Amino acid sequence: MPAAASHQQSFDPVQILHDRFAAAIAAAFPEHAGGAADPVITPSKNPKFGDFQANGAMPLGKLIGRSPREAAAAIVKSVDLGDIAEPLSDASIAGPGFINITLKNTALARLLDRLDSTALGLDPVHGAEKQTIVVDLCGVNLAKQMHVGHLRAVIIGDAVARVFERMGHKVIRQNHVGDWGLNIAMVTAKLIELEKRGEKIDKLDLDRLEKLYKAAQKECSADERGLAMVEKYNLGPKALAEIGTQVHEAREHLAGAKNTLVKLQAHDPATVAVWKRIADLTMDACLATCKRLGADVTAEHSAGESSYAEELAPLVADLVARGITQESEGALVIRVEGFAEPCIIRKSDGGFLYATTDLAGIRRRVQRFGADRVVYCVDARQGLHFRLVFAAAHRAGFDVAPGHASPSSLEHAAFGMVLGQDGKPYKTRSGENVKLSDLLDEAVERAAAAVAGKNPDLSAEERTRIADAVGIAAIKYVDLSNDRIKDYVFDFDRMLAFEGNTGPYLLYALVRIRSIFRKAGSGMSALRADAPAAITIATPEEKTLALTLLRYPGVVRGVAASLEPHRLCQYLFDLAGAFSSFFTNCPVLQAHDEATKRSRLRLCAITERVLADGLSMLGIPTLDRM
């Protein structure tokens, strides 16, 4: 196989046309050959304007002080489209200076042939293009169930990581687990207390643990304001006694928790043992849910805050020594240009904060792991926090990898909230967070009912398997197909409707293709690698399908650059639609002649591979039947 670089571009019509037109502009206007004149090649929206259009003549006309149509005429005259497209003429120029281009069907066939033979246009990056990319995802906390708030951090993070992996980058997933600090010490203290009272904690489950966590939080939270009010307004000895008791007990609990934190930090074996039990219990449940979701998040990706605990004091000391920090109201902060708020890295009581840990995280990821990019798949509400931390890390020089001249890229792939039908954050009727496992259960249950209705002939075992795949696909796809930054409304009926831009629709499109191959039998010889069938593009449906297939590599690169998986979803939906039209209008196995049948089989095969490949990047497993 030829080296990727030049070969890789040679099936992308946009790239080819860009090169041809850039050459034509350089030839026609040598004085502007510096690259300022972009041909601006885009797919045409309306078929009557051809397949592609070159829109560069308008800005070029302005640049050279002639009318856009004149510029277009000069470009048309000098461009050499060879056997790629139909010859251009003055009739190809429309409106203010659009140049309409229609590809030759033979060229489409040739490009598809190349796409088919080169890892679907995505040969692994190599050399300087290959990056090390850290993807921060999942982000669970100890002693808490995964709930709907974690859904996007897992699904989007996993998809983004898969896209990078597919492109050949080195990806390091990091599940930044909230497993340290006073809150965790509180629940640890609570457990120790219970055990002292003789309660068994070995058989604890996560539900019970979460209740204990909330109870511990409450116990440690003193009503200081209430006490102040009682004292200020002299509300009487009874009120004073009541609230005084509450405050006194809370202060004691808090002191106990702080003491527990000190013991944890000092690696006291008994305390650490209890903490470890909490950690194991939580992480087992978390990783099980991730596995069920088909997300590649495992124990080796865990990087808890506890793993940074020993680094924080030296890190802060280093920053102080380098004069990057300053004191402010008793706290230690890093001032960042353009922000009124400072980045606080040490509290006035000497404790560290999540910004401190995040700074340590950036330093580890860039300087130890060698990350060229660090991508945080975290809720949009943390936007300000990340901007501060990124800027602080930059001031500290933590974002420059060893041997690198320029800083690595720190990116917050922020996502919006999951809303209920009332437009407010998605909760249970009683106002609790919805457990992720319950959400998955319900999706699978609903999918099972739908599958049973649509295809009663399946065995119970197969139906279960399909329902599981469809239910999970529905949830993941709806999350990924919405613009990341926006909130979206969670609606089981819509995502499982099997119509429109949904996971089930895409799975179905793929199933229909695979069904053809099951029935093809000896026709499979059309796909033999040593003698593949010749592709012929004859019908409008074949042409649309071909044009859509050829967009694939560019779409994937766009997703990697923008961190927006919904572009891939939109593309796969387009492709599934193009295939469905083809499927309806172009008989494959019943084609009029053998050559057409073989050509169409190969179109099916390429579509099948692209759909499956795209879905695999979304972390959605496919089915053979449904």
Place this chain on the structure above:
RNA sequence: GUCCCGGUAGCUCAGUUGGAUAGAGCGGCCGCCUUCUAAGCGGCAGGUCGGGCGUUCGAAUCGCCCCCGGGACGCCA
């Protein structure tokens, strides 16, 4: 108060570097299964792209000012 993000068809959402008549799906209406899975395909109806001003040959897209909704704003994470 300051900052960030949204506002596109009745509903849910796309809209690439500014490009021609703004697109899907659902819902409504009308067609298409003797033939590869109709969970599909084709068509019709449905829009002051929140409002205004500006930049431009050209604005849903860029700039400024408003309106509405959400979010974040020093020692929680």
